[in-house]
Amino acid sequence: MAADRLACRECHAVVEPDEQTCPLCGSSSLTEDWSGYVIIAHPDESEIATEMEVDKPGKYALKVR
Known part of the structure; x- marks a missing residue:
């Protein structure tokens, strides 16, 4: 999955x-070197979103190098 998409180093x-640039945070620091994938639909109700400090719905990488 990581080969065909990029992950933002700032917000994942x-x-x-x-x-x-990242459509969520505007950073231009994007990388192909990431792993893990989570889709957060309701960040205000998600423990994973809280742990990742995510406040917007979207697709996120769990680990970004």
């Missing part, structure tokens, strides 16, 4: 490879 959002 998973983005399409043609994007130059």
Whole structure:
């Protein structure tokens, strides 16, 4: 999964490879080197979102290098 998408080093959002910046936080620090994948639909009700400090719904990488 990591080969066809990028992850933001700042907020861990998973983005399409043609994007130059993260649509969630605006960072241009994107990497192919990530693992784990979680989709957060309701961050205000999610323990994982709380642990990851995520406040917006979306797709996130669990580990970003």
